Amino acid sequence: MNSILAxxxxxxxxxxxIGGKQGLANLFAxxxxxxxxxxxxxxxxxxxxxxILAVIFGLIILASTIFLSTNHMEVVGPAFVSAxxxxxxxxxxxxxxxxxxxxxxxxxxxxxxxxGFSIYIGISFHHILIAATLLSTLGAIAEASVSVAVGMNxxxxxxxxxxxxxxxxxxxxxxLNTLFFGFFGGFSSLFIWxxxxxxxxxxxxxxxxxxxxxxxxxxSAIAVVLTVPMTTCVVTTRHAHQRKK
Numbered sequence: 001m002n003s004i005l006a007x008x009x010x011x012x013x014x015x016x017x018i019g020g021k022q023g024l025a026n027l028f029a030x031x032x033x034x035x036x037x038x039x040x041x042x043x044x045x046x047x048x049x050x051x052i053l054a055v056i057f058g059l060i061i062l063a064s065t066i067f068l069s070t071n072h073m074e075v076v077g078p079a080f081v082s083a084x085x086x087x088x089x090x091x092x093x094x095x096x097x098x099x100x101x102x103x104x105x106x107x108x109x110x111x112x113x114x115x116g117f118s119i120y121i122g123i124s125f126h127h128i129l130i131a132a133t134l135l136s137t138l139g140a141i142a143e144a145s146v147s148v149a150v151g152m153n154x155x156x157x158x159x160x161x162x163x164x165x166x167x168x169x170x171x172x173x174x175x176l177n178t179l180f181f182g183f184f185g186g187f188s189s190l191f192i193w194x195x196x197x198x199x200x201x202x203x204x205x206x207x208x209x210x211x212x213x214x215x216x217x218x219x220s221a222i223a224v225v226l227t228v229p230m231t232t233c234v235v236t237t238r239h240a241h242q243r244k245k
Contacts, residue, residue, distance in 0.1 A: 022070070029068035033061050037135070044123060044131070051095070054131035058087060058138055065142040074153050078238055079145040082231035086141050087134075090223055094133050097219065103212035104129040133216050140175060140220045141227050147171050148231040168228040175224040183217045 015023035040057050044050045066080045098104070104125040151167050184191075187210070194204050204210060 025068045025071075029064050032064050032068075036061055036064070040131075040135070044128065047122065050123065050127040050131035051134075054134040055087075055091065058134055059084070061135070061138050062087065062142055065138070066146055069142070069146050070150070072150075072153070074238075075146065075149045078231060078234040079142075079149040082149075082227060082234045083141045083145040085234075086145075086223055086227050086230055087138075089226065090137060090141075090219070091134065093222075094137075094219060095130055097215060098126070098130050098133060101211060101215050103208050103215065129212065133219060136216050137220045137223045140179060140224050144171060144175055144224045144227040145231045148228055149235055152232065152235045168232060172225055172228055176221055179217050179220050179224070183213060187213060 012027065015027045017023075019026060036057055040053050043053055062083050063080060066083060067076050070076055148168065148171060151171070190209065194207075194210075199207075
């Protein structure tokens with residue numbers, strides 16, 4: 001607890017010193033999103049449909065993340081619209097992918113930890129997996145949409161289509177690396193376990209835990225790749241309407 005408190009205070013100080021008022025707003029958005037996620041879990045445990053909760057609270061989390069990240073309406077408007085469109089497109093894909101993947105529930109590696117506990121909690125693990133996947137993509141979508149909107153707003157009318165494409169490629173590359181290293185770091189202990197027990201490659205790629213998390217990372221990566229051209233299109237359309245006025 002002392003470590004958490006110390007790191008939290010350090011984060012607060014650094015956000016204030018480096019980010020100023022905007023840094024404080026970003027920290028506030030982080031706290032709000034954390035509370036919303038806790039509320040989602042509580043409502044799921046109370047029997048509400050996890051998928052519906054994920055869609056509703058996903059919209060709220062996207063709004064709080066994007067609108068508190070900057071105070072420039074020329075940025076947050078297109079960023080939120082594009083993020084909303086991507087989330088709508090992604091919902092159907094997530095449901096289909098997770099249904100076909102059949103990775104809901106616990107893997108064999110968790111059997112010892114769950115011994116003595118009942119897994120009959122009255123909630124569909126399949127629905128929980130879909131909800132968790134939808135919610136896990138929000139950060140990547142919001143980050144990519146804001147980055148593209150900010151970049152295009154700054155270079156508005158000052159660069160060619162090639163420059164805009166190059167900016168999009170760089171944003172995609174950075175986001176994909178972030179997702180990959182986050183996945184690898186979070187599952188490094190599992191990878192060590194696989195290596196120590198000499199799991200064959202065929203067993204690794206069919207492991208429920210590994211496949212489930214890998215699917216989430218791939219879906220987040222697809223969301224990022226789609227967000228960049230979507231945001232570019234929304235911002236370009238907005239600029240075209242402004243020039244006509």
